[in-house]
Each structure stands twice: as structure tokens, then as C-alpha cells.
Amino acid sequence: MSQLLARPENADDDHLSLRDFTRIADLIGAEIGIKLPPAKRLMIEGRLRKRVRALGLGSLDHYSAYLFKSDGLKAEWPHLINAVTTNKTDFFREPEHFELLERKLVPALLDLRRGEQKPLLKVWSAASSTGAEVYTLAMVLADLVAQRHDFRFAILGTDISTAVLAEGERAVYPADLVTPVPPAKAQRYLMHARKPGARPEVRIVPELRRLVHFARLNLMDQTYPFDRDVDVIFLRNVLIYFDKADQEKVILRLVDHLRPGGYLLLGHSESMIGTAVTMRQVAPAVFQKG
Structure with a gap:
């Protein structure tokens, strides 16, 4: 872009046309x-105005023209995804799932592999956002390893948004976001700055960060380039944004990556009812592969 375009006097009066919104919505839905x-x-519109400012464009009309008329879509695509995706996440969200993982799921998985010497449990957070779920899993499993001494674990976090993946890899969070972390775990696994700033932050300890890997994944891809002997997959609170046909396809692809006896955990607001997936339900929103 050769020059900075004039900005509307009142950005709140700057709107996408129905045609442009529909084009963006159709593109996001399809891809x-x-x-x-x-x-x-x-x-x-509110989220895309930030991209309008970042690109030095004058309005959302200019942004739409940049996407669809000026061959800007390829360069802008990662930023568009980051702008439109919702990345609500919390540490120890729906805590009963983590209690179940510790009390029942991990012991059951290890019982299936009792002939192995310290088996490696593979856990996948398939909509990891900024990493709160990933590091919650890491805390729970690290505590369990310290108690049992009979297994190892590795965690994969995937998301479509490059922005949230970068936050997960950095593993730095506002102090108020980690308030759900139990005090004993917070003491072991969170580092505080010696001189906290106006907005206190914490960082996950390196011992946990080393056990976690983040990678970009579009759940709409036809195949996923990851292991097919995963023990536990968390896919919570993302299927609600997909239609039924796409929900079913995503679940089928993920289940194909579970080892026999492995578990798939969905959000409590989600369901596998009406899908072609046949798995045994062992708890609310928790399913086991036969």
C-alpha cells in the first residue's frame, strides 16, 4: 500500500456491508x-477495525477490498483467523474432568499397559487456545507422576490461531487468570517476577514447558499430521461453533488418533448424540474408544 488512507472521523460508524460480511463469514465457515x-x-467489525488500523487502511470497506480485490487475502489470512476466532480459556475449567483424569482415566490407561516399563501417556488438547488447558493438564499429570513414579507423559496443544499458539509457547499469564490453580500447584508450577509490574504476571515453570509442544492445526483439514496412539484427547467448547456435519467429521478424525481404550473429552455443553461415532460414555462428556 503506497499511502495511508484517510480514516473515518468516527470509527464506530464504520461498518461492513452485508455483502462483505457474508463473504467473510462464508470463507471462514468453508475453511x-x-x-x-x-x-x-x-x-x-470491532475486531477487524484493529486490522484496519494495523494495515493503515481507511475503513472496513477498504479492508474488504484489500481482501477480495487486491490479492491481500493470502497475506492477511492468518490475521483474519486470529481476529475472528474466540479464544475463551481458563485454568482448571470444568474441573471435574481433571479430577476424573487423575482418579480414573490415567489409572485405567496404565492398567491397559501394565506390561510396559514407565509407559509414555500422550495427551492432546485439540483446541488449546493460549495454553491454559494444556498447562492445567501438565500440572495434574506432573503431580500424579510424583505420586506414582510409574509413567511419563507428553502433551500436544493445537489451535488454528497463530497468535494464541505464540502465547502458549511463551507461557506467561496475567496473575488473575491463574487464580483457579490450587495453591499447592501454584507454588510448584508458577513463577512470579521479582519486581511485579502494574499488571502482575506469572510464568509456567520450565519443567512443565519442556513436556509441552504446540502446533498449528485446522480441525477442518482432511488429515491430521500427529500420532495415532494418543491416550487422551481434550476437545472442549469448540464444537459448538461447528455445524453437525463438521462436528461429526472432526470427531471421527480425532477418534482415529486414539489408541484402543483411549478417551475423548468434550465440553459439557457439547454432545456426540447424532454422530456416527460409537464410543462408550464413561462420564458426562467423556467417551472411551473400544
Whole structure:
């Protein structure tokens, strides 16, 4: 772009045309499965105004022209995904799943592999966002390893958004975000700055960071380039953004990566009812592969 375009006097008056919103919504739905109904239009406009400013464009009309008329879509695609995806996440969200993992799922998995010497449990957070779920899993499993001494673990976190993956790899979080972490775990696994700033932050200890790997993945891809002997997959609170047909396809692909006896955990607001997946339900939103 050769020059900075004039910006509207009131950015709140700058809106996407219905045609441009529909084009963006259709593109996002087709490529990454997330449905953007008309009710999301104002939210998307607010997020895309940041991209308008970052690119030095004058308006959302200019941004749409850049995407669809000026061959800007390829360069802008990762930023567009980052802008439209919702990345709500918390440490120890839906805590009963982590209690179940510790009390029942890990012991059951290790019983299936009792002939192995310190088997490696592979756990996958398939919509990892900024890493809160990944590091919650790491804390729970590290405590269990310290108690049992009879297994090892590795955790994979994947997401479509490069921005949240970078945050996960950095593993630095606002102090108020980690308040759900139990005190004993917080003492073991969180580092505090010697001189906290105006907005205190914490960082996950390197001992846990070494056991975690992040990678970009579009759940709409036809194949996933990851191991097919995963023990536990968390896919929580993301299927609600997909239609039923895409939900089923994603679940089928993920289940194909579970070892026999492995577990798939969904969000409590989600369900496998109506899918072609046949798995045994062992707890609310928890399913075991036969």
C-alpha cells in the first residue's frame, strides 16, 4: 500500500456491508468450520477495525477490498483467523474432568499397559487456545507422576490461531487468570517476577514447558499430521461453533488418533448424540474408544 488512507472521523460508524460480511463469514465457515451468524457482525467489525488500523487502511470497506480485490487475502489470512476466532480459556475449567483424569482415566490407561516399563501417556488438547488447558493438564499429570513414579507423559496443544499458539509457547499469564490453580500447584508450577509490574504476571515453570509442544492445526483439514496412539484427547467448547456435519467429521478424525481404550473429552455443553461415532460414555462428556 503506497499511502495511508484517510480514516473515518468516527470509527464506530464504520461498518461492513452485508455483502462483505457474508463473504467473510462464508470463507471462514468453508475453511475453518466456524459459523459466523449475522448476530456476530458487530463483534467481527470491532475486531477487524484493529486490522484496519494495523494495515493503515481507511475503513472496513477498504479492508474488504484489500481482501477480495487486491490479492491481500493470502497475506492477511492468518490475521483474519486470529481476529475472528474466540479464544475463551481458563485454568482448571470444568474441573471435574481433571479430577476424573487423575482418579480414573490415567489409572485405567496404565492398567491397559501394565506390561510396559514407565509407559509414555500422550495427551492432546485439540483446541488449546493460549495454553491454559494444556498447562492445567501438565500440572495434574506432573503431580500424579510424583505420586506414582510409574509413567511419563507428553502433551500436544493445537489451535488454528497463530497468535494464541505464540502465547502458549511463551507461557506467561496475567496473575488473575491463574487464580483457579490450587495453591499447592501454584507454588510448584508458577513463577512470579521479582519486581511485579502494574499488571502482575506469572510464568509456567520450565519443567512443565519442556513436556509441552504446540502446533498449528485446522480441525477442518482432511488429515491430521500427529500420532495415532494418543491416550487422551481434550476437545472442549469448540464444537459448538461447528455445524453437525463438521462436528461429526472432526470427531471421527480425532477418534482415529486414539489408541484402543483411549478417551475423548468434550465440553459439557457439547454432545456426540447424532454422530456416527460409537464410543462408550464413561462420564458426562467423556467417551472411551473400544
